[in-house]
Amino acid sequence: MQALVFDGELRLADVPTPRPEKDEALVRVLSAGVCNTDLEILKGYMGFKGIPGHEFVGIVEECANEHLRGKRVVGEINCVCHRCEYCQLEMPHHCLNRSVLGIQNRNGAFAEYLTLPEENLHLAPPSVRDDVAVFTEPVAAAFRITEQLTITASDRVIVLGDGKLGQLAAQVMWLYTKQVTCVGHHAWKLELLKNLNIGTALSTDPVESGVDIVVEATGSYEGLRRALELVRPEGTVILKTTVAQPTALELSMPVINEVRIVGSRCGPFRPALEALALGNVEVRPMITETYPLKDGVFALHRAGEDVMKVVIHV
Ligand SMILES: [Zn+2]
Numbered sequence: 332m333q334a335l336v337f338d339g340e341l342r343l344a345d346v347p348t349p350r351p352e353k354d355e356a357l358v359r360v361l362s363a364g365v366c367n368t369d370l371e372i373l374k375g376y377m378g379f380k381g382i383p384g385h386e387f388v389g390i391v392e393e394c395a396n397e398h399l400r401g402k403r404v405v406g407e408i409n410c411v412c413h414r415c416e417y418c419q420l421e422m423p424h425h426c427l428n429r430s431v432l433g434i435q436n437r438n439g440a441f442a443e444y445l446t447l448p449e450e451n452l453h454l455a456p457p458s459v460r461d462d463v464a465v466f467t468e469p470v471a472a473a474f475r476i477t478e479q480l481t482i483t484a485s486d487r488v489i490v491l492g493d494g495k496l497g498q499l500a501a502q503v504m505w506l507y508t509k510q511v512t513c514v515g516h517h518a519w520k521l522e523l524l525k526n527l528n529i530g531t532a533l534s535t536d537p538v539e540s541g542v543d544i545v546v547e548a549t550g551s552y553e554g555l556r557r558a559l560e561l562v563r564p565e566g567t568v569i570l571k572t573t574v575a576q577p578t579a580l581e582l583s584m585p586v587i588n589e590v591r592i593v594g595s596r597c598g599p600f601r602p603a604l605e606a607l608a609l610g611n612v613e614v615r616p617m618i619t620e621t622y623p624l625k626d627g628v629f630a631l632h633r634a635g636e637d638v639m640k641v642v643i644h645v
């Protein structure tokens with residue numbers, strides 16, 4: 332099969348089609364989304380070598396469960412052991428023996444085929460088009476915040492970052508409180524949220540501080556610093572982005588203000604699929620470019636430029 336392979340450099344290659352192991356399914360990839368994590372991997376994040384890509388929709392070609400065969404699915408990316416202490420504590424995302432699709436010890440979705448445990452797969456509702464379904468994983472990541480925090484209509488929320496994850500976080504937060512402002516550098520990106528009646532501000536605009544929740548989705552030192560300035564005492568800062576570069580930060584202010592800093596990673600697929608099916612989260616305007624797999628190297632290069640979502644059609 333054809334796949335994008337990263338081994339210090341990204342290239343299109345012919346590689347063996349993967350064989351599903353016991354309890355795994357072979358999935359023929361239809362479309363895959365490019366995420367900032369993929370771009371970080373190309374800079375050395377996680378030291379990953381292999382086929383990147385973790386946001387996909389595909390058709391189950393082979394698996395033991397006949398109810399899944401031939402079905403259109405999306406898939407959770409953490410493959411877990413069910414035996415370690417974190418699995419036993421029902422924290423499988425933190426499984427000590429996990430592999431993660433296209434990120435850690437498991438080949439990913441920028442390929443004609445991938446394998447995942449059957450238990451990771453969710454049927455894609457027929458109303459959710461392929462290019463919308465590829466957003467399930469990042470929308471789920473935005474919903475993770477709602478598992479970690481109780482958000483009410485009286486909460487004031489600032490989302491820092493107008494990129495893909497920031498926009499999805501702003502849209503999901505907006506389902507819980509209308510007092511959401513997304514702060515970013517790019518007027519044209521913020522326009523997408525304005526069209527949904529979600530509050531926006533340019534990074535250079537003054538914004539009111541003392542908010543209950545700040546979601547940091549810029550992945551930059553500057554974003555972290557600003558988040559700690561904007562949050563109220565005993566408020567919460569959610570850290571949403573992973574970056575290859577280490578950051579150093581002055582941490583006396585969050586101590587004095589007793590700020591809760593919460594790391595936030597993968598989230599629940601069910602509410603994400605429901606939000607996409609109902610149109611409660613609007614993702615199609617975020618797709619700015621699509622490419623065939625054979626142009627995948629260029630697609631990932633483009634994803635690092637001034638664009639929003641790049642989707643690869645396999
Ligand atoms: Zn991602």
Ligand SMILES: [Zn+2]
Nearest residue numbers: 412415418426
């Ligand atoms: Zn485990």
